[in-house]
Amino acid sequence: NAGVTQTPKFQVLKTGQSMTLQCAQDMNHNSMYWYRQDPGMGLRLIYYSASEGTTDKGEVPNGYNVSRLNKREFSLRLESAAPSQTSVYFCASSGHSGRAADTQYFGPGTRLTVL
Amino acid sequence: GESVGLHLPTLSVQEGDNSIINCAYSNSASDYFIWYKQESGKGPQFIIDIRSNMDKRQGQRVTVLLNKTVKHLSLQIAATQPGDSAVYFCAERRPSGSRLTFGEGTQLTVNP
Numbered sequence: 219n220a221g222v223t224q225t226p227k228f229q230v231l232k233t234g235q236s237m238t239l240q241c242a243q244d245m246n247h248n249s250m251y252w253y254r255q256d257p258g259m260g261l262r263l264i265y266y267s268a269s270e271g272t273t274d275k276g277e278v279p280n281g282y283n284v285s286r287l288n289k290r291e292f293s294l295r296l297e298s299a300a301p302s303q304t305s306v307y308f309c310a311s312s313g314h315s316g317r318a319a320d321t322q323y324f325g326p327g328t329r330l331t332v333l
Numbered sequence: 334g335e336s337v338g339l340h341l342p343t344l345s346v347q348e349g350d351n352s353i354i355n356c357a358y359s360n361s362a363s364d365y366f367i368w369y370k371q372e373s374g375k376g377p378q379f380i381i382d383i384r385s386n387m388d389k390r391q392g393q394r395v396t397v398l399l400n401k402t403v404k405h406l407s408l409q410i411a412a413t414q415p416g417d418s419a420v421y422f423c424a425e426r427r428p429s430g431s432r433l434t435f436g437e438g439t440q441l442t443v444n445p
Binding site: 259260326327 | 369
């Protein structure tokens with residue numbers, strides 16, 4: 219039982235390049251989330267998926283897109299990377315959807331630098 | 334050792350002491366609270382949670398206290414060990430949905 223896994227662990231991009239961050243969970247959770255973490259700003263929600271087939275914007279969705287590929291996988295795409303997207307990205311999952319979300323479990327993170 | 338206030342980012346304690354990490358939350362209607370531990374280079378790790386119908390919950394060496402009157406949450410770590418050195422975040426779930434809102438965190442350093 220690996221929990222939440224993320225790939226890649228590290229990535230360096232040039233401005234304007236695109237990439238997809240992958241996330242998978244093996245806990246049979248309904249809900250999945252993407253956060254970014256910046257110094258002094260805590261964790262900020264980018265997008266979330268309350269259940270398979272649904273996605274919703276979080277606090278900072280601009281410049282990102284997501285795909286809930288199936289119940290296990292939730293990917294985050296940067297279409298045209300900008301230096302402001304340099305951050306650490308965390309994926310998380312929780313066991314319930316809608317209002318009854320329980321504890322969120324986090325992956326190890328992807329450290330992204332955009333030059 | 335104890336952290337106080339919203340924006341005190343660091344707490345330094347001696348090994349074996351008890352630590353108290355404080356968090357002020359913003360929404361009086363929040364119904365669920367979690368403490369996470371984040372070690373350097375790793376993702377946040379769940380420590381303990383508490384629902385708004387409780388004022389205290391204990392785990393192994395950790396206790397969370399909830400004071401709804403003043404919207405205050407604290408994490409107490411007994412007999413702090415070097416392995417407890419990390420950033421500790423509180424998070425609240427607001428009643429409008431399933432999202433969590435996270436505090437900025439407190440860096441706990443345990444000195445041998």
